[in-house]
Amino acid sequence: MNTPFNPFTLPGGEAPTCIEMLQLILDGESTREQLEYFVLHMEQCPPCFQSYEVDMQIRQLLKSKCCREAPSGLKEAIQIKLNGQINF
């Protein structure tokens, strides 16, 4: 079975990792070929499929939440929570 050409292949000829492919797709910086390749890849790679699904759901959730009026103080509360939790 022929391995289809991977349009994500880096200029140096290195095979990209799943994470690298996912990032391009999720950032919307992929080409049409890359997107088509990735859709096929996801069918054989459950971790990629799951990451993609989860990310899309989060994005949709954020989108729908942002369109509505957020209760006053919610944004600040989230920001305070986030600031308190960032311990990199």
Ligand SMILES: [Zn+2]
């Ligand atoms: Zn993968």
